[in-house]
Amino acid sequence: ALVLVLILPFGLLAREPHAEPCPPFSLRDFARGFWVSPRRHPDFAWAWLSRMLITLTLAMGIGYLQYFLRDAVHYESLFPGSTVEQGVVVLVAVFTLGSVVPTLLAGWLSDRSGRRRPAVFAGGLTMALAALVLTTATSWGSAIAAAALLGAGYGMFVAVDQAMVTQLLPADADRGKDLGIISLSNSASNTLGPVIAAPLVTSAGGYPLMYGVAAAFAVAGATLVWRIRSVR
Template sequence: MNRAAAPEALTEPTEPAGRGWTAALSLANGAIWVGWYGPLQILLALQAAELAPPGTAKESVLAWVTGAGAVVSMVANPLFGALSDRTASRFGRRAPWVLAGVLGGAGALVLLAGAGTVAGMALGWCLVQLTLNTAFAAITAAVPDRVPHGRRGAVGGWLGAAQILGVVAGTGLATVAGGVVAGYLACAGFTVLGTLPYVLLHRDPVLPAGRRPALRLRALLAGFTISPRRHPDLAWAWLTRFLINLGNALALLYLLYYLRDVLHRPDPDGGVLVLTAVNAVTLLGTVVVAGFWSDRIGRRQPFVLGAGVLMTVATGLLAGWQTWPGAVCAAALLGVGFGVFTSVDFALMTQVLPAAADRGKDLGVINIANALPQVAAPVLAAPIVQHLGGYRVLYGVAAGIGLLGALLVRRIRGVA
């Protein structure tokens, strides 16, 4: 069994993965996003408002809690990706880490539900990021393990669709569950249940024990450094993803407070849910189609560039048209742009990986471009909102950063 599986585990795949595998992986991916975005969209903001000490702004509490969690995410994703690369379990390299991560994430969400202080809230959120990033690193690496280059746009599209459905489901659960504690418990249960079909019904390619790299800490840490000079396409792709995600993070971080304090919506929680649903509908209309289209014509860059420009326009609307209709239009345009970006950028990233044997680690390093904006966004957003011009300036800065990221994709040479 191990001898037959070795080429599949360590070389580029040539046979497309089945529909059942893609569906189960997408469901697991969506379940992880429920565990992240129920808190990020609703629950952490409500908890920060409840637990903020007198004289401390709720925005600052939310910023530092989410920033601390993002720091943990940046470490956890490449670390557990590298460990999954080296896992010689008979259940495969990735599935054991998916299961461990979601079970740990559910426990961390329960712990977060009982937090009674800002310190407890920060600890709980850091544990959520640690554990769910363990699972996410393994799920991300499973795609280049099993899917040929020419099919990755389509699979990336299905994963992107699952991602936004996870955001909607997490936001919905957090909104209708009946309080902060019930919201966290609902997200925890969904995260576990949604992952079980992939873990129980599908197995990863097995890495034979004799082919497993040694688990030496120094070598493991040194491997997290990828030379931009040796791999310039990877560096430019990473920077493109980072800047576009930073612009998006700045746009979304204070959305609840924007609706409450700027637009004066009577039900800001419900407003976030409406905007998330609008965003989801338009995203779902583009994410799979863009992935298939990109695969068909064999090009990635025009899609990423166009998506980034469209997201810039949408963020600019939040700065220049501060009304409820403006927010709805911005949410719709962000959905179209982010749908295209999510599927095609994922496929692009898998095509600039340096080595098949280190897919988990390398994708973990790439995924820092998703987590680092969660650290940088609070650092930039809090002073802008409080001292440097408010939400109009915040969304103008977000638009400029996203546009720069979109333009830099043209520096990639190895992928059209």
């Protein structure tokens, strides 16, 4: 209901500039449009891969919070009468609040300096730090600190990465489609996150191993942003 309330004014009131008629729909051209050559557009490919790795860290970190609180923190024993789900709500609130200032500040600094890559890199490293906290500590306080760091890192990343991606789109005529391809990196990470995390959690390494791998994904994604050459 909230989605409908928020989107209806845009759909009803927004006016788009006149556009040329679209060519006839072709299923073959539609399917071919999902491929953007990494050789011809390497910066677009690096941005796609960087985003997938960093959002993979988020998918693994957020997706297993409930189980981490139950199995490692023993939340219900620490707070009798409370449920693990209530603990997750607290951490999600900390994550959200922790993202507000870093999101606004990173976007403002990036616009002022004209530099995108440093903010994306810093956001990825901050997310890696959040995951590393949970590899070494299993207290409620460490979970709160990790949630705040994860929110701050993801806020910095998502604010500037989206701006950076709009500067890397291969063709003006295909902006909507190419942004859709970039968004597929989010879907891929949300799909792969549980597939990768589940065997790690149930292995001898447990949660420390899973969060360590998540931190490695964030570092890799942050580092790949330096392979992008057409933006600063």
